Amino acid sequence: MATPDTGEDSVFRAEVDRNLRRNYLAHLCHGLLGQTGMRLVNAPTFIPYYISSLAGLDAAAGIARGLQYLGMFLSPVLGATLIEHRRRVLPVGFVIGGLMRLQILGLALTGLLLPAPWPLYTAWVFLGLFGFFLGIQGVVFNFLVSKVIPVARRGSLMGLRNGVAGITAAVVAIYAGSLVSRNVLGNGYATTFLVAFGLTSVGLLMLAFVREPATPQVREAARVRERLRELPALLRSDRAFTRYFLARAMATFGRMAMPFYVLYARDSVGVGGGQLGQITGAFILAQSMGPLVGGVVADRRGFRFVFLAALLTWMAAVVLLMNTSTDLGLLVVFAALGAGIGGFQMSSQNLVLEFGSRRNLPMRIAVANTASDLVAALGSILGGLLTLLVSLPVVFWTAIAFQAAAFVIVLLFVDEPRLRPR
Numbered sequence: 116m117a118t119p120d121t122g123e124d125s126v127f128r129a130e131v132d133r134n135l136r137r138n139y140l141a142h143l144c145h146g147l148l149g150q151t152g153m154r155l156v157n158a159p160t161f162i163p164y165y166i167s168s169l170a171g172l173d174a175a176a177g178i179a180r181g182l183q184y185l186g187m188f189l190s191p192v193l194g195a196t197l198i199e200h201r202r203r204v205l206p207v208g209f210v211i212g213g214l215m216r217l218q219i220l221g222l223a224l225t226g227l228l229l230p231a232p233w234p235l236y237t238a239w240v241f242l243g244l245f246g247f248f249l250g251i252q253g254v255v256f257n258f259l260v261s262k263v264i265p266v267a268r269r270g271s272l273m274g275l276r277n278g279v280a281g282i283t284a285a286v287v288a289i290y291a292g293s294l295v296s297r298n299v300l301g302n303g304y305a306t307t308f309l310v311a312f313g314l315t316s317v318g319l320l321m322l323a324f325v326r327e328p329a330t331p332q333v334r335e336a337a338r339v340r341e342r343l344r345e346l347p348a349l350l351r352s353d354r355a356f357t358r359y360f361l362a363r364a365m366a367t368f369g370r371m372a373m374p375f376y377v378l379y380a381r382d383s384v385g386v387g388g389g390q391l392g393q394i395t396g397a398f399i400l401a402q403s404m405g406p407l408v409g410g411v412v413a414d415r416r417g418f419r420f421v422f423l424a425a426l427l428t429w430m431a432a433v434v435l436l437m438n439t440s441t442d443l444g445l446l447v448v449f450a451a452l453g454a455g456i457g458g459f460q461m462s463s464q465n466l467v468l469e470f471g472s473r474r475n476l477p478m479r480i481a482v483a484n485t486a487s488d489l490v491a492a493l494g495s496i497l498g499g500l501l502t503l504l505v506s507l508p509v510v511f512w513t514a515i516a517f518q519a520a521a522f523v524i525v526l527l528f529v530d531e532p533r534l535r536p537r
Contacts (some may be wrong), residue, residue: 123331130328131263138263139272141324146276149318151284152311154402155291156219156245159452160395163374164381165226165304169235176374177499179242184370184495186246187253187488194251195481198258202329205322208255212319215248219312226305234305250488253464254480261468261476263327266533269468273410273461281403281457285396287314292392355529356470360483362524363463366426367487368517369456371494372510376436376452379507384445397446398453405454409461417531418466425458426522430515437508463487469532 155161163176170176194211198204218241225237264272291310295303351357377394380386386394405428409421432451439448467483468476494514501510 127328127331130326131265134263134326134328135265135268138325139268141321142260142264142272143276143279144321144324145318146280147283147318148280148321149315150276150280150403151287152219152314152316152318154280154284154399155288155307155311155395156222158288158395158398158402159373160377160391160398160449161291161295161304161307162242163377164386164391166235166238166374167378168304169231169238173375173378174499174503175235176378177371177495177502179239180370180374181492181495181499182239182243183246183249184488184492186243186248187250188246188485188492190247190250191254191481191484191488192478194254195477197251198255199334199477202333203327204255204259204262205325205327208252208259208322209319211248211251211255212322215245215252216312216315216319218242218245218248219308219315223305223308223312226302226308227300234302246488250484253484254477257464257468257480258477259325259327262330263325266469267414269414269465271410271414273413273465275407275410277403277405277410277457277461278407279403281400281407284403285400288395288399289392292389292395295391296389353470355532356467356479358524359466359470359529360486362521362529363467363483364486364490365517365524366459366463366521367490368494369429369459369514370491371498372433372514373456374495375498375502375507375510376433376449379436379511380439380445380448383440384442386445390442390445394445394449398449401450401453402457403453405457409458413462413465417533418462418469419525419529419531421458422462422466423522423526425455425462426518427455429455429459430518430522431455433511433515437511466532 162179166176166179167173197207201207221241222238222245225241226234229237260269260272287310291303291307294306294310297303299306377386377391380394405425409425412424413421428451432448432455435444435451436448439445463483467479470479498510498514501513
């Protein structure tokens with residue numbers, strides 16, 4: 116139920132409207148630079164290929180992503196308790212964003228400076244810490260967006276932000292492929308992560324131009340343990356949110372297969388450094404352009420519709436991957452994967468913002484992210500085990516089964532929250 120309107124609410128909305136253009140442009144520039152670097156790290160290409168080559172074992176790529184998702188699972192509720200009592204959350208975002216970027220720098224420097232096998236071990240540590248800070252940052256950033264960008268403009272911003280970031284990230288990915296193929300500085304992968312660190316650091320500075328209004332109603336500061344005790348009541352208060360929360364967690368099982376897409380392509384088609392850059396570019400460009408279209412659709416039809424369409428695209432792309440044997444087909448596959456995964460990420464993050472009141476929003480974001488990241492962590496480890504014991508297609512079909520179940524739950528049992536009376 117929405118909270119009663121007060122004079123403080125009116126002042127808040129007026130300040131949001133007054134600074135909308137400035138905040139819109141600041142978030143756009145943040146996406147253009149910050150997301151460019153982040154996507155080089157999060158793409159299902161460079162990191163899995165790098166970790167697999169360091170370890171000489173495909174399952175090591177699943178462990179690496181599992182540790183990242185484990186870190187993401189551990190921290191969202193902490194992130195909610197850090198900001199839910201604050202009138203302004205941007206200062207927290209700067210601190211956590213800086214710590215997150217230091218982990219990318221660590222990946223780069225240890226790869227360039229340390230002898231084997233230390234780059235592998237330190238990569239696992241830095242990816243775990245990267246995930247930990249990313250989990251907090253996800254709560255802070257999504258709450259900040261919900262404050263400064265009205266819901267009617269949020270889809271177009273997220274879509275455009277993803278689109279412009281994708282164009283630059285695709286170009287940078289192709290360039291990064293050449294760094295890998297030429298083994299620049301003695302470790303082309305580490306050099307790529309150094310480039311990613313530089314881009315994401317400049318992107319973080321763009322948020323300095325955001326004018327954040329003071330939140331009208333905030334909660335009293337509380338410990339993580341106290342907030343955890345409130346979770347059952349939070350989930351009972353909105354059954355549709357609870358069903359969405361469960362469906363999103365099930366759909367996230369699709370991440371269990373992500374580290375192995377490029378490894379399957381390596382074995383079935385053959386992927387070198389240059390082609391690694393090309394398929395990464397195709398993935399990132401589609402991951403960005405897909406949400407650009409999805410954002411426009413979301414402003415008209417809602418994020419629930421985009422969520423369903425993205426899941427279908429993701430599942431279809433994996434089926435196509437298992438039936439592709441050409442370089443051109445591989446580009447199409449990774450473009451479809453990018454569109455599906457990008458649309459899923461954008462819609463799932465924004466859909467959670469539309470349930471319930473702003474007062475409980477940090478905890479709703481946190482609980483949804485926590486469940487998804489726990490599933491992703493367990494799924495990545497399970498995927499690594501299935502890779503060792505069975506085969507990659509079994510990993511893919513297992514992930515698809517969970518995603519199909521999530522699709523049915525949202526289609527039949529979760530209404531469009533934007534259409535609810537306020």
